[in-house]
Amino acid sequence: MAKKKIVILGAGYGGLRTLRNLQKAKPDAEITIINKNDYHYEATWLHEVAAGTIEANDACFPIKDQVKGDTKFIQDAVVKVNKDDKTVELExxxxxxYDYLLFALGFESESFGTPGVEEYTLPIADIPSTKRIREHIETKFSEWKTTQNDELLTIIVGGAGFTGFEFLGELTNRIPHLVKQYDVPREKIRIICIEAAPSVLPMFTKDLANYAISRLEDRGVEFKIGHPIKEATPDSVIYADGEELKEIKAATFIWGAGVRGSSVVGASGFDERRGRVMVNANLTVPGNEEILIIGDCSAVMDPANNRPYPTTAQIAIQQADYAAANLVALINGQPLKDFVYKPKGTVCSLGDNDAMGLVGDKPLKGYRASVIKKVIDDRSILMLGGIGTMLKKGKFQFYK
Ligand code: FAD
Known part of the structure; x- marks a missing residue:
């Protein structure tokens, strides 16, 4: 009898971790992993690539090094899944x-329909988009010398969420280098973060959120909290200040205000909301139990508050462990296990040597939190790429 085919879509946290587990479990099946790039990138490091505090290559490693034995890797972009024919359409x-499908195509930037955001802002979404941010800031700073136009030195960050804070932390670390490199006056640089919600970082205690704000304010960031962004234009941002609309002219507008699941979810006709599918407790799709969806394209209810868990790499990796075991169970005709999330805490980086967060449920801030953050980053590389990749790419050499 022909072997069953398992196809994995996406080599991010969810997809690559599932592959790794399946290769260890060795089910009697043909395994294929499909990803649009020939590299995996650590999405949780994208803010560092965007700010230019690490090189893009530092956050990437080749997928082929993770593909063992008979496993096949296809580098291509997924267009859609034809659920009825059990096929995947590639560009x-x-x-x-496929007989069994693991869908883990991750996130895309979400504009929430705000006019001008798709056209005029720079999203923190993947390696090419973050390289563009770095190059854009460098170009604008280099142009200041000849034009003396101060708008070239104004950077707007849309969204004071986790991504916004982590990016601001890195950017403020990079500014002294940019000042030197492009000979621009520090006092003319403005970094403004605009957030619609009345408060920030709801996943942390008030004390930790206030710490993050004050650390970044000390490094020159201006926060406008409770001010919804109404529009992006080619050279400005328009936001609400109470009933009034205000405009700030700026050459750089970075969008970190939201993400959604992959648009391939909608193109494939899944029952979805913002690219996320409410999966069964065992991570299969209701009505299509041969398909498992994990990571940012999945929604799993948190029984504590009856709302979906936030999308994180931590949850994608934990889901992958269940998904791999359940794919093996499907091949062997055994019962599937329900996913149980075990939160381990979250640490938000505020640049090199500074961070804050919850380790387990213990609040931590400053240098010690930043060391924990580097340990978390290294553990992720270890779980996806093994010890060799961690030794090459890990941040342990930066522990001071
Ligand atoms: P991803 O890791 O996004 O992987 C998806 C893969 O699919 C990628 O390789 C992509 O190239 C590929 N792909 C996408 N579309 C296609 C297509 N059409 N065809 C083929 N391949 C495709 N989470 C945490 O837990 N802790 C953190 O500290 C943290 N920090 C973050 C910081 C930033 C700046 C950002 C942006 C996110 C952060 N997150 C963090 C969230 C985390 O990165 C995501 O939740 C996680 O990446 C989701 O994993 P995933 O496996 O679903 O998808």
Whole structure:
């Protein structure tokens, strides 16, 4: 009898961790992993690539090094899943058939329909988009010398969420280098973070959120909290200040205000909301139990508050462990296990040597939190790429 085919879509946290587990479990199946790039990137490091505090290559490693034995890797972009025919449509390779599918295509930037955001802002979404941010800031700073136009030195960050804070932390670390490199006056640089919600970082205690704000304010960041962004234009941002609309002219507008699941979810006709599918407790899709969805394309209810868990790498990796075990169970005709999330805490980086967060449920801030953050980053590389990759790419060499 022909072997069953397991196809994995996406080599991010969820997809690559599932592959790793499956290769260890060795089910009697053909395994194929499909990803649009030939590299995996650590999405949780994208803010560092965007700010230019690490090189893009530091956050990436080749997928082929993780593909063992008979496993096949196809580098291509997924267009959609044809659930009824059990095929995946790829941009270059046409149709690929599957018996069991692991869908882990991750996140995309979400504009929430705000006019001008898609056209005029720079999202923190993947490696090419973050390289563009770095290059854009460097170009604008380099142009200041000839034009003396101060708008070239104004950077707006849309959204004071986790991504916004982590990016601001890195950017404020990079500014002294940019000042030197492009010979621009520090006092003319403005970094403004605009947030619609009345408070920030609701996943942390008030004390930790206030710490993050004050650390960044000390480094020159201006916060406008409770001010919804109404529009982005080619050279400005328009936001609400009570009933009034205000405009800030700026050459750089970075969008970190929201993400959604992959648009391939909608293109494939899944029952979705913002690219996320409410999966069964065992991570299969209701009505299509041969498909498992994990990571940012999935929604799993938190029984504590009856709302979906936030999308994180931590949850994607934990889901992958269940998904791999459940794929093996499907091949062997055994019962599937329900996913149980075990939160381990969250640490938000505020640049090199500074961070804050919850380790377990213990609040931590400053240098010690930043060391924990580096340990978390290294553990992620270890879980996805093994010890060799961690030794090459890990941040342990930066522990001071
Ligand atoms: P991803 O890791 O996004 O991987 C998806 C993969 O699919 C990628 O390789 C992509 O190239 C590929 N792909 C996408 N579309 C296609 C297509 N059409 N065809 C083929 N391949 C495709 N989470 C935490 O837990 N802790 C943190 O500290 C943290 N920090 C973050 C900081 C930043 C700046 C950002 C942006 C996110 C952060 N997150 C953090 C969230 C975390 O990165 C995501 O939740 C996580 O990446 C989701 O994992 P995933 O496996 O669903 O998808």
């Amino acid at each position: 270059q390779h046409g149709l690929i058939s």
